[in-house]
Amino acid sequence: xxxxxxxxxxxxxxxxxxxxxxxxxxxxxxxxxxxxxxxxxxxxxxxxxxxxxxxxxxxxxxxxxxxxxxxxxxxxxxxxxxxxxxxxxxxxxxxxxxxxxxxxxxxxx
Amino acid sequence: xxxxxxxxxxxxxxxxxxxxxxxxxxxxxxxxxxxxxxxxxxxxxxxxxxxxxxxxxxxxxxxxxxxxxxxxxxxxxxxxxxxxxxxxxxxxxxxxxxxxxxxxxxxxxxxxx
Numbered sequence: 001x002x003x004x005x006x007x008x009x010x011x012x013x014x015x016x017x018x019x020x021x022x023x024x025x026x027x028x029x030x031x032x033x034x035x036x037x038x039x040x041x042x043x044x045x046x047x048x049x050x051x052x053x054x055x056x057x058x059x060x061x062x063x064x065x066x067x068x069x070x071x072x073x074x075x076x077x078x079x080x081x082x083x084x085x086x087x088x089x090x091x092x093x094x095x096x097x098x099x100x101x102x103x104x105x106x107x108x109x
Numbered sequence: 110x111x112x113x114x115x116x117x118x119x120x121x122x123x124x125x126x127x128x129x130x131x132x133x134x135x136x137x138x139x140x141x142x143x144x145x146x147x148x149x150x151x152x153x154x155x156x157x158x159x160x161x162x163x164x165x166x167x168x169x170x171x172x173x174x175x176x177x178x179x180x181x182x183x184x185x186x187x188x189x190x191x192x193x194x195x196x197x198x199x200x201x202x203x204x205x206x207x208x209x210x211x212x213x214x215x216x217x218x219x220x221x222x
Contacts, residue, residue: 004151032209043200043216044152049209088151095204096142096165097211099151 002027002093006100009086013107019076021103023089026070032092033065033072037085038102044088048074079107111135113203113214121220122191129187130217134203141184142211143176144200145169152200158184159206191221 003026013019025033032051036044050056050063050072062075072091076083086102114133122128134141139160144152155174156166160181173191178184188195198218202211 034210036213043198043213046210046212051209090151092209093154094165095140096154096157097144097152098154101149101151 002030002091002098004089004091004098004100006087006089006103009102009104011103011105013079013105015079015081015107015109017079019079019083019105019107021074021076021087021089021105023072023074023100024070025072025089025091025098027091027093028067028070030067030070030091030093033063034090034097035061035063035074036088036090036099038088039085076105079105081107081109083107113201113212115199115201115214115217117217118215119218119220121222124191124193124221126191127187127189128191128219129185130199130201130219131183131185132201132203132214133183134201135205135212137205138203138212139181139206140204141178142202142204143184143186144202144213146198146200146216147196155186188219191219193221195219196221 007022035048038044048063060077064073088102089100090097142157143155146152158178198216201214
């Protein structure tokens with residue numbers, strides 16, 4: 001499987017702040033990139049997909065992709081306690097997905 | 110549109126026993142994937158189906174593991190002669206051919222004692 005690296009956590013941010021999560025991938029030919037949120041004991045939930053260089057915004061989430069640098073990031077604005085979870089970066093590997101190990105985010109009130 | 114469902118949600122078994130898990134994908138999703146996730150790691154790909162055809166299996170999938178999707182709808186994953194190292198969350202995801210997003214079911218947590 002392709003290598004996907006995420007910045008090690010845990011990441012602790014105060015409520016209302018911006019949480020920034022980073023992910024790098026090994027295969028320059030990768031075309032599809034995803035962020036999943038996983039609450040403790042639950043399954044991954046797709047929150048963002050991005051396919052083109054640049055930014056993609058969805059509510060309080062912004063995904064950023066730089067294919068030249070093989071880098072994808074997720075910003076969570078106005079962080080809420082309900083955002084406390086592990087965030088998984090995934091990259092397509094043909095049809096299947098290769099995942100990073102995840103970054104755990106804790107939003108403190 | 111109901112999501113992906115998996116059964117059972119939890120399974121405790123003794124080493125050496127066989128277990129079978131079921132996954133029902135989102136209706137009309139013709140691709141179905143199995144992943145395994147252990148604590149502190151991201152999901153790892155096991156196998157996937159397009160309709161009833163099993164198109165790829167991971168090298169992680171030993172010959173004790175077998176998966177089927179006989180009519181291109183639900184899928185089963187069987188583990189024979191379970192070992193303690195098989196303890197993990199087994200995740201099923203489905204995808205509509207032509208789309209890129211995969212949607213996960215709630216998972217089956219397997220504990221081998």
